[in-house]
Amino acid sequence: PFTPMVDPDNDNVADDFAFAFDIDGVLVRGGKPIPEAIEAMKVLNGENEFGIKVPYIFLTNGGGKFESERCANLSRQLDMTVSEGQLICGHTPMRELSSRYRDCSVLVVGGEGETCRLVAESYGFHDVITPGDILKANASTAPFRRLTPAEHAASRDLLFSSRRRHRRPEVVRKLSDIVVFAVFVFADSHDWASDLQIILDIAQSRGGRLETRSETFDKGPPIYFSHSDVVWSAAHEHVRLGMGALRKMVETVFEETTSGRKLVTHAFGKPQVGTFEFAERLLRQWRAEKHGLPFGILPCGRSQGPKTVYFVGDTPESDVKGTNAMDEKSGREGTEWYSILVKTGVYQEGTEPRYRPRKLVGNVLDAVHHGIRREM
Numbered sequence: 236p237f238t239p240m241v242d243p244d245n246d247n248v249a250d251d252f253a254f255a256f257d258i259d260g261v262l263v264r265g266g267k268p269i270p271e272a273i274e275a276m277k278v279l280n281g282e283n284e285f286g287i288k289v290p291y292i293f294l295t296n297g298g299g300k301f302e303s304e305r306c307a308n309l310s311r312q313l314d315m316t317v318s319e320g321q322l323i324c325g326h327t328p329m330r331e332l333s334s335r336y337r338d339c340s341v342l343v344v345g346g347e348g349e350t351c352r353l354v355a356e357s358y359g360f361h362d363v364i365t366p367g368d369i370l371k372a373n374a375s376t377a378p379f380r381r382l383t384p385a386e387h388a389a390s391r392d393l394l395f396s397s398r399r400r401h402r403r404p405e406v407v408r409k410l411s412d413i414v415v416f417a418v419f420v421f422a423d424s425h426d427w428a429s430d431l432q433i434i435l436d437i438a439q440s441r442g443g444r445l446e447t448r449s450e451t452f453d454k455g456p457p458i459y460f461s462h463s464d465v466v467w468s469a470a471h472e473h474v475r476l477g478m479g480a481l482r483k484m485v486e487t488v489f490e491e492t493t494s495g496r497k498l499v500t501h502a503f504g505k506p507q508v509g510t511f512e513f514a515e516r517l518l519r520q521w522r523a524e525k526h527g528l529p530f531g532i533l534p535c536g537r538s539q540g541p542k543t544v545y546f547v548g549d550t551p552e553s554d555v556k557g558t559n560a561m562d563e564k565s566g567r568e569g570t571e572w573y574s575i576l577v578k579t580g581v582y583q584e585g586t587e588p589r590y591r592p593r594k595l596v597g598n599v600l601d602a603v604h605h606g607i608r609r610e611m
């Protein structure tokens with residue numbers, strides 16, 4: 236299904252092993268490259284004692300941008316070219332749900348400005364509502380949040396206008412005419428209080444109908460988070476709160492405000508094994524597309540791929556937990572997933588990681604050397 240851009244130096248490509256990298260806390264921190272990351276990429280691109288190129292992909296829980304933009308940023312930060320065929324963001328797998336909600340209204344939360352709405356539309360969601368649209372229609376939804384003039388102008392007019400962009404115009408007279416079929420938290424919230432309020436309003440509504448309250452609190456639409464990292468590694472010397480913290484707040488405050496009812500939400504991203512399976516498919520495709528390595532089904536029924544994938548991460552709860560779970564699931568016949576934990580991000584030296592990696596190293600360059608030495 237793709238045209239291979241075969242590596243002219245095909246003989247010197249490692250076909251038995253590959254790397255996959257977490258981004259924040261491993262390659263980048265606070266928008267700046269971690270110094271050893273640039274050298275690590277050079278080593279994988281063939282600047283090593285064996286002159287061998289090693290295929291690799293990137294698997295981040297981060298998001299809030301088009302994958303193409305994230306690749307452009309990473310290319311600049313790492314001083315090389317990163318292709319879209321090599322990158323998965325936290326929200327990338329949400330694309331697969333767009334056909335289920337194609338003609339339904341969905342709430343998309345997070346990120347800066349209108350970007351997440353545009354990303355969701357590019358995934359095939361046709362009727363995307365944001366918290367800004369709801370605040371524009373009813374400012375009393377979040378008493379202390381005022382949209383800036385720019386936000387007001389960019390937000391959709393949900394009332395008295397065509398609601399579905401791609402279908403027959405339909406007039407909505409009040410917010411309760413609108414039913415939200417699912418909530419997708421695409422990226423970190425930029426305004427936790429109003430986003431929390433709006434997500435909870437929908438979770439406690441009658442079947443997702445805006446501005447209604449359920450009596451039983453058991454009919455709310457599904458709520459999907461693009462990952463569940465409670466903390467992550469940014470520019471500050473200590474870890475910062477992430478989307479997983481908002482997820483916990485949503486669940487805890489729901490319980491608190493519904494006399495103890497439990498709210499079950501769903502998460503994509505690492506450590507979900509489904510995300511690692513998605514990554515393995517991408518890696519197989521990338522190896523074939525970029526390096527001309529075989530991409531087919533073996534007589535035993537197993538698809539051809541590397542024997543080992545070295546996953547380099549900084550967060551035991553997402554990176555190590557997910558890699559180890561993927562390795563266990565793959566079993567003896569499948570690809571070995573080998574976890575390497577670095578000390579440049581969330582994990583703090585001297586502490587006991589909650590999930591034990593196969594190897595603990597200082598930084599991403601040490602991780603790359605470790606994998607190559609183990610193989611050669």
Ligand code: G3P
Binds near residue numbers: 260295296297298468
């Ligand atoms: O918001 C991003 C963060 O939670 C983690 O990103 O690259 O470490 O998976 P990453």
Ligand code: MG
Binds near residue numbers: 257259260261468549
């Ligand atoms: Mg990380």
